[in-house]
Amino acid sequence: MASCLIVDDSKVVRMVARRILEDLNFDILEAEDGQGAMDVCLKGMPDVILLDWNMPVMNGLDFLKQLRLSEGGNEPVVVFCTTENDMAHIREAISAGANEYIMKPFDRAIIEAKFSQVGVL
Template sequence: MKTCLVVDDSKVIRKVARHILETLQFEVREACDGREALEACQAATPDVVLLDWNMPVMNGMDFLRALRESGMTQKPKVVFCTTENGMGHIRAAIEAGADEYVMKPFDRDTLESKLQIVGLV
């Protein structure tokens, strides 16, 4: 079974994402900020990280940079999931190592198509 780490400071978003991902046959773990997510990835690397941009403690971009610079041999796919929709934000995320980008609010079809693009569905 494929695994996904949902990283968002909103409990509602994590719950919605978990429900969608479980219908797509993913095992889901959650983190409420980038630091917690980095620790979770180091403990057990997920296949994909669904990542929010704006979070306390460590935001999505800082997490992504730390993940890509880490010494982990297996690095998960990263799908940014955020309300930040400017081309500058999208470009910065891709340049920092994101594999795909999805806008909030999202639905099952949108998330499934992004996961197909990164080769996980």
């Protein structure tokens, strides 16, 4: 079973994403911010990371840059999931190593489509 790390400071967003991804047969890990996500990844890289942008402690972009520099950090597929929808943010995320981008609010159809596009479904 593939693992997905959900990184979001909103408990509600993590709960909604968990419900959708468990239905899609993912094993779920969670973190509230980029630092917590880094701790999870250093213990064992997940297959997929659903990543929020705006979080306390360490934001999504800083986490992504650090992840891609760490050992095995190029392995996980990273899908940004955020309210930041201008092209500058999207370009910045992709150049930092994001594989795909989802806008909030999202639903099962959006997650299924994006996860299929990046080859994890």
